[in-house]
Amino acid sequence: MTTETTVTTETTVDVEDRGDRVVVTLDRPAHRNAINAVMIAELHDVCAAVERDPKPVVLVGRGEHFAGGADIAELRERERTEALAGINRNLFDRFARLPQPTIAAVSGYALGGGAELTYACDIRIATPTAVFGNPEPGLGILAAAGASYRLPTLVGMSVAKQVLLGGRSLDAEAALRAGLLLEIVDDHLDAAHRLVDRVVRQSALALRLTKTIVDAPGAHPWADDIAQAVLFETEDKRDRMIAFLERKKR
Structure with missing residues (x-):
């Protein structure tokens, strides 16, 4: 059994x-x-x-x-x-x-x-x-x-x-x-x-880096600059800014 x-x-x-x-x-x-x-x-x-x-x-x-x-x-x-x-x-x-x-x-x-x-x-x-x-x-x-x-x-x-x-x-x-x-x-x-x-609707990478920066203790301007430098080199940043400028022309 x-x-x-x-x-x-x-x-x-x-x-x-x-x-x-x-x-x-x-x-x-x-x-x-x-x-x-x-x-x-x-x-x-x-x-x-x-x-x-x-x-x-x-x-x-x-x-x-x-x-x-x-x-x-x-x-x-x-x-x-x-x-x-x-x-x-x-x-x-x-x-x-x-x-x-x-x-x-x-x-x-x-x-x-x-x-x-x-x-x-x-x-x-x-x-x-x-x-x-x-x-x-x-x-x-x-x-x-x-x-x-x-x-x-x-x-x-x-x-x-x-x-x-x-x-x-x-x-x-x-x-x-x-x-x-x-x-x-x-x-x-x-x-x-x-x-x-x-x-x-926002940039996932921009949000991720923003959250990391905001949660980091103390003042960290150098980290802000590095994070911004990373974002400045992305295609997503260029595409979003081009789209913004195109909308503004209408």
Whole structure:
């Protein structure tokens, strides 16, 4: 008698390659899309694919929420070794380094690791239901997956400390006032696609070099000059400028 064992593979991320963009949907709606180890691994696979074939990324959560945080049941079992490995931080840092613009389309909760994943994106769009926050100290830990160095840059040190130390949550209006959001819309995914429509009409190489320059720390005029020199020698630059001048003549 032969006994067959069925192995169920959990899938936590839905990936749709639309040719000129990749749509990544966090897909654990029953758990408010909490970020667990499987999702971390699958998002690393997404990063690897986009690094090989660079294109803009739209990141969204399935259902009412973007991501309610990291999976607390997993975090409870993690110890010093896992903390030192920077499991979530390494992924979010990798996501932040993706070569083309990344857009987080946020509704509902973006808390803890979910908030930090949005901070790693280049641009955030949200619905009126969105709430950003980092309640980690209430669980005896800190927001160690990028909030300490990304959030102050995004919203300023004062607001960042209100969130990270004071337990403040930012609703959509507060996030917009603080500069965390581009806009508040009823259909966040549609707005994200409209933004990507504008992005893909631009030079992919110019965007890639611009993102690299903007994300580099400190002043770097020499790097700006080198990047510009590279772009000045491309056929794409010549074609785009010729087309612009031709349109201007009409």
